[in-house]
Amino acid sequence: QVQLVESGGGLVQPGGSLRLSCAASGFTFSNYFMSWYRQAPGKERELVATISTAGGSTNYADSVKGRFTISRDNAKKTVYLQMNSLKPEDTAVYYCKAVRLGIIHWGQGTQVTVSS
Secondary structure (H helix, E strand, O other), X not given: OOEEEEEOOEEEOOOOOEEEEEEEEOOXXXXXXXXXXXXXXXXXOEEEEEXXXXXXXXXXXXXXXOOEEEEEEOOOOEEEEXXXXXXXXXXXXXXXXXXXXXXXXEOOOEEEEEOO
16 A cells, blocks of 8 residues: 655744655655645645655755755655745645656645744
């Protein structure tokens, strides 16, 4: 059974940091491009960051460049999102996504709230 389970969300003050994790099972993780998306209340889901299968290539939304870092550990079948210098506008549900040749898997999401 395919599963993507996000964790690490929570409440943090502006300027703080969080590290999200997404643990995969039920498919060959190392063959899949992995991404983090987020969806704020009343807004469409947007792409935050993407990482290639071996981790050698990453891409970021302009809004998070220089603050967020995506990484992966294929041995642990886990993708991470390190989020620094968090802003209130980063508040959203964060989802991980696995893609390979048109096959797509989504996690259930983890809430991140940035507020004082």
